[in-house]
Amino acid sequence: MEASLLARHLLAFFLLLISLTLHEWAHAFVAYRCGDETPKAAGRVTLNPLVHIDVFGTVLFPLICIFSQSGLLFGWGKVVPMNPRNFDRQWKFLLAGGAGIFGNLLLCFIASLLLTFMPNFALIAYGLLQLNAVLIVFNILPLPGLDGFYLLQSFAHLSTETVHFLERWGFWILLLLIQIPLVRVLLMIMVEGIMNVFFGLSSVLCGG
Numbered sequence: 001m002e003a004s005l006l007a008r009h010l011l012a013f014f015l016l017l018i019s020l021t022l023h024e025w026a027h028a029f030v031a032y033r034c035g036d037e038t039p040k041a042a043g044r045v046t047l048n049p050l051v052h053i054d055v056f057g058t059v060l061f062p063l064i065c066i067f068s069q070s071g072l073l074f075g076w077g078k079v080v081p082m083n084p085r086n087f088d089r090q091w092k093f094l095l096a097g098g099a100g101i102f103g104n105l106l107l108c109f110i111a112s113l114l115l116t117f118m119p120n121f122a123l124i125a126y127g128l129l130q131l132n133a134v135l136i137v138f139n140i141l142p143l144p145g146l147d148g149f150y151l152l153q154s155f156a157h158l159s160t161e162t163v164h165f166l167e168r169w170g171f172w173i174l175l176l177l178i179q180i181p182l183v184r185v186l187l188m189i190m191v192e193g194i195m196n197v198f199f200g201l202s203s204v205l206c207g208g
Helices: 003-033 055-067 090-117 119-139 148-156 160-177 181-205
Strands: none
Touching (some): 003 090, 003 119, 090 119, 090 148, 090 181, 119 181, 148 160
């Protein structure tokens, strides 16, 4: 493997690790601030990436994506434990459940600032923006381990059996979905839409 290609792969993996760490920290921090001590007790209210790593989701699966040259880099961290009964308002549970996406949006904003004011880091900024746009889109899917599942649980009142089924088969459902051409096209349209918003913000900041 060429040194330049290896360097790009390592950069992509490093950016993913940063993004997943902030994503999971955001869940833990917001849940803790909203009254749930569970993430704090589990040691998850920290930006130390080691405590958020899921061996398969943070390491093995992203490396498979990178070295298979699938064109899609995605991953996930260890699920932050939260107890819905510790939230005195439903909206607080939803806020904690969706906080990871806000963490990714923050990184998209930082990427737009880099594109605007530090053009020498354009490659890093573009990679950071694209990666977090992908994470945002995938995390709105209503599958276990993804932020959209908190929304589904809160409003659909799923039975215990349904939750267990989705927790068991959710990953395989996700893999099946991304193999469907129409689904991949729709997901990529959403990714590009998010990226275009932040490209537009960068343009505005530039005065253009």
